[in-house]
Amino acid sequence: MSAELTVGSRAPDFRLPSSTGGEAGIADYRGKSRLVLFFVREYN
Numbered sequence: 001m002s003a004e005l006t007v008g009s010r011a012p013d014f015r016l017p018s019s020t021g022g023e024a025g026i027a028d029y030r031g032k033s034r035l036v037l038f039f040v041r042e043y044n
Helices: none
Strands: 015-017 023-025
Touching: none
Parallel strands: none
Antiparallel strands: 015 023
16 A cells, blocks of 8 residues: 655554564554654665
């Protein structure tokens, strides 16, 4: 599933593995401050 986002729109809910062994998702942090970082690793 892929959707185009625009600046200022809400991020869709998704879940990813967390550093503590569980999972974390956007919904877990609704109403709290959050920062999401994405790192792209390039393979040559």
